[in-house]
Amino acid sequence: MKIVVIGGTGLIGSKLVSKLREHGHEAVAAAPNTGVNTITGEGLAEVLKGASVAVDVTNSPDWDDAAALKFFETSTRNLLTYEAAAGVGRHVALSVVGTDWLSESGFFRAKIAQERLIKKSSVPYTIVEATQFFEFIKGIADSSMVGDKVHLPPVLFQPMAADDVASAVAEIAVTPPVNGNVEIGGPEQFRLDELVRRRLATLKDPREVIADPKALYFGAKLSEKTLVPGNNARLGETRFETWLNQSAATVHAA
Ligand SMILES: NC(=O)c1ccc[n+]([C@@H]2O[C@H](COP(=O)([O-])OP(=O)(O)OC[C@H]3O[C@@H](n4cnc5c(N)ncnc54)[C@H](OP(=O)(O)O)[C@@H]3O)[C@@H](O)[C@H]2O)c1
Numbered sequence: 046m047k048i049v050v051i052g053g054t055g056l057i058g059s060k061l062v063s064k065l066r067e068h069g070h071e072a073v074a075a076a077p078n079t080g081v082n083t084i085t086g087e088g089l090a091e092v093l094k095g096a097s098v099a100v101d102v103t104n105s106p107d108w109d110d111a112a113a114l115k116f117f118e119t120s121t122r123n124l125l126t127y128e129a130a131a132g133v134g135r136h137v138a139l140s141v142v143g144t145d146w147l148s149e150s151g152f153f154r155a156k157i158a159q160e161r162l163i164k165k166s167s168v169p170y171t172i173v174e175a176t177q178f179f180e181f182i183k184g185i186a187d188s189s190m191v192g193d194k195v196h197l198p199p200v201l202f203q204p205m206a207a208d209d210v211a212s213a214v215a216e217i218a219v220t221p222p223v224n225g226n227v228e229i230g231g232p233e234q235f236r237l238d239e240l241v242r243r244r245l246a247t248l249k250d251p252r253e254v255i256a257d258p259k260a261l262y263f264g265a266k267l268s269e270k271t272l273v274p275g276n277n278a279r280l281g282e283t284r285f286e287t288w289l290n291q292s293a294a295t296v297h298a299a
Contacts, residue, residue: 054074170224194252202272
């Protein structure tokens with residue numbers, strides 16, 4: 046089966062392409078440096094020719110509110126238009142658990158817009174909402190600075206390894222579309238502030254992490270369960286401690 050991975054050079058995309066190829070599929074990595082650009086439309090018609098599935102694991106290069114919204118709206122609209130024209134059988138996209146509840150955040154308004162465009166399109170689809178990647182935990186600290194300290198609400202948090210995200214998306218890409226959302230998450234629950242504190246300690250990052258119930262997450266208020274998936278979520282196997290002991294933890298820390 047020909048499966049085009051849009052954003053196939055990124056963290057999840059590159060793992061996904063390898064996993065699909067290991068299972069004997071013709072997986073094509075599409076990104077600006079392979080001549081495919083979802084914003085300009087360059088290369089989209091050619092790469093989607095003969096594809097059964099398109100998987101969208103792109104991300105906006107700029108997370109500023111307006112830039113992220115423009116990226117996800119333009120990219121998703123172009124992609125779905127070219128997929129419909131090429132007769133691609135299904136669209137699989139990676140989003141974030143809790144997206145619907147995070148509309149106070151500019152970045153999440155962009156993900157909401159992406160999900161809405163997919164739901165309105167004529168292309169059959171599955172939207173995979175994942176919890177935060179272990180690889181992203183330092184990024185959460187970086188975006189939660191108040192002065193020289195990290196402020197985070199002590200809410201429930203159930204992150205997962207990028208490798209498990211890619212495995213789940215690879216399986217979902219080759220199964221019939223559900224025309225709805227499916228959730229994936231990690232095998233363990235933590236408190237957000239607690240895990241960020243642990244991650245920074247392993248990186249020997251001296252920043253103090255404050256449990257602050259009023260702190261925002263990318264501009265949005267969180268409730269106790271916003272970041273955790275529902276009971277039907279498919280859970281990854283990799284535990285945080287196991288991931289920490291793998292070299293990937295240090296490679297992606299920068
Ligand atoms: N971070 C998390 O914890 C988390 C949790 C759940 C879901 N997600 C979602 O997972 C998705 C993938 O995240 P990631 O960390 O794997 O992203 P990433 O490593 O930043 O990769 C993004 C990919 O998109 C490509 N791209 C950027 N602009 C493009 C364009 N105009 N046309 C085509 N491709 C373009 C990039 O190509 P270049 O490298 O060539 O620019 C790269 O291949 C995102 O949509 C994100 O919202 C993230």
